[in-house]
Amino acid sequence: MLLEHLRGLLEDKDLSQAEMSKILQVHQTTYSDYELGNLNIPINTLKQLALFYNTSIDYLLGLTNVREPYPRA
Structure with missing residues (x-):
């Protein structure tokens, strides 16, 4: 799953x-x-990737399929 999310985000950009x-x-x-x-x-x-792609670390790690980030503090 990690490969799919990172690869997909890379291709989207x-x-x-x-x-x-x-x-x-x-x-x-x-x-x-x-x-x-x-x-x-x-x-x-991971933090740098999440900020760059405007997503969550959970998404990057394949823990969720929800691409939107959590509210940030």
Whole structure:
């Protein structure tokens, strides 16, 4: 599920893995490993992704299929 959500969000923004890896300041293979579930995504990176995509960390992790973010404090 993680791969599907991250890949879908990436495609919705018309970004490549290389472009997203530059935004996150990680190597492209690191980002690819995030999508594949081969590498755990650090909390700060999850937060950055959720803010960038305007979604929740739960959605990124595949815990929900609701894409809208929770109200933010």
